[in-house]
Amino acid sequence: MPASLKKRDENIIEITDISFAYPGGHQALDHVSLSVAAGERVAIMGPNGAGKSTLFQMLNGLLQPNTGQVVVDGLPVVREHLRTVRRKVGMVFQDSDDQLFNTTVYREVAYGLANLKVPEDELDATVRWALDVVDMRDSIDKTPFNLSGGEKKRIALASVLSMKPQILVLDEPTSALDPKTSSNLVGLLTKLNQDLGITMVFATHDADLVPLLADRVVLMEYGSIQFNGTPTEAFREKDLLARLNLRLPLIAQLAEGLMQDGLLPAGDLPLSIAQARALFKQVLTASCDA
Ligand SMILES: Nc1ncnc2c1ncn2[C@@H]1O[C@H](COP(=O)(O)OP(=O)(O)OP(=O)(O)O)[C@@H](O)[C@H]1O
Ligand SMILES: [Mg+2]
Structure with missing residues (x-):
């Protein structure tokens, strides 16, 4: 069923009691449970090291929990479902250098579509659409590695958007962007959510972004969830926000x-x-x- 036809009260992400320690022994996630409804926009906030990026990597199987379960659109995120899950979940990494690996911007944005053997003219049109969305069409023949931090972020976004995923997972999507690009991105994400019902989970330290882009706020600390509620409810939690290095x-x-x-x-x-x-x-x- 296309994302736009999904019922909004259906949980598209179901995380049940997951814990995870990195090989060195650091307990990065500690009994985390979280449900996200289809079409919902969820902001994950918390101080550096709270476990936000680790949690995100569970959503497309880059990491597997030691205990507990992650289910995306009815599929447990385990090895045999990874291909399908990764088509459903588009992930923009916190550090764009972890994401970009092709020699030209065109190839970078076309990569996923080419793997799916999308016809050449459709692929070409989609790549140009995605680059227009992030205002990077002029860089189409450049090498991604020589771009600025913000430009790399835009290309990483374009490569994910080109796949038109059902779920967008964005790890600090605006952190390297200038104000105009950031504002354009907010407009675009709002439109994708409204028009196509795309579900969004994003991590941010930017309190000003949250009311524009989130239906729900999850506050994390030391690998566990401390709060889960609406933005209005979250910003009433002044003591907790201060403890988590966050502001209004x-x-x-x-x-x-x-x-x-x-x-x-x-x-x-x-x-x-x-x-x-x-x-x-x-x-x-x-x-x-x-
Ligand atoms: N590859 C790794 N090996 C060992 N420990 C790691 C690894 N990656 C992250 N950690 C540790 O796990 C904890 C959670 O890290 P994570 O990157 O998930 O935090 P975060 O909430 O995304 O922080 P930030 O706001 O800085 O992006 C941190 O204490 C971090 O040092
Ligand atoms: Mg992080």
């Missing part, structure tokens, strides 16, 4: 200050510019009318 979105910090000054009514903080604008408009209009 900047606009929420401003609103919090104005609430403390008695200039905004007490209540949930606005988390995005759009939410703040609506709240400020309401308060300013009321004070003008008074």
Whole structure:
């Protein structure tokens, strides 16, 4: 069934009580359970070393848990299903150098499609579409290794998008991007989610990104999940956020200050510019009318 036809209440990712230690003995995941519904957008946050990237590598079988189980779209993520699972799960790595290995940008973005023996004209059109999406068409003949960090991230994204996966797993997708590219990416991911029902799981340290892109926030620490709820609920957890080296979105910090000054009514903080604008408009209009 195409992603767009999936029922939104169906869990496309089911992680059940997984634990994992790296060969050196470091316990990177400790009894993690997490369900993600089809079409959902989940942000995973936590300090450096919390286990976010390790968890992501479980989703396409790059790592296997020592105990517990990962199921993607009904398939346990084990050796015999890896080919199918990896077609369903498009993964953008935290470090683009781990992802790029072809000699030209064109070949990099075409790689997965060529393996699937997609007809030449369709492959060519899809590669150009994906490069347009990340605004990198001019680099089509360059070698990926000489690109800047942000350019490499864009090519890594294009190579994943070209496969039109059912699930996008993005490890700090905006970390190397300039503001315009980052904002374009938010727009694109929102559109992919809305139009095609693509499920998104992403790790980020950027609190400002979360309200724009997440339906749900999972907070991790020392390889385990400490919190799982909506962005509004997550940003109420001030003590936990501080403990995890996280902060509120900047606009929420401003609103919090104005609430403390008695200039905004007490209540949930606005988390995005759009939410703040609506709240400020309401308060300013009321004070003008008074
Ligand atoms: N290949 C490895 N061998 C041994 N230990 C590792 C390996 N990769 C990661 N670790 C350890 O596992 C823990 C979790 O690492 P992970 O990369 O999953 O964290 P993270 O939450 O993604 O952090 P960051 O925010 O820095 O990206 C860390 O303590 C890290 O040092
Ligand atoms: Mg990481």
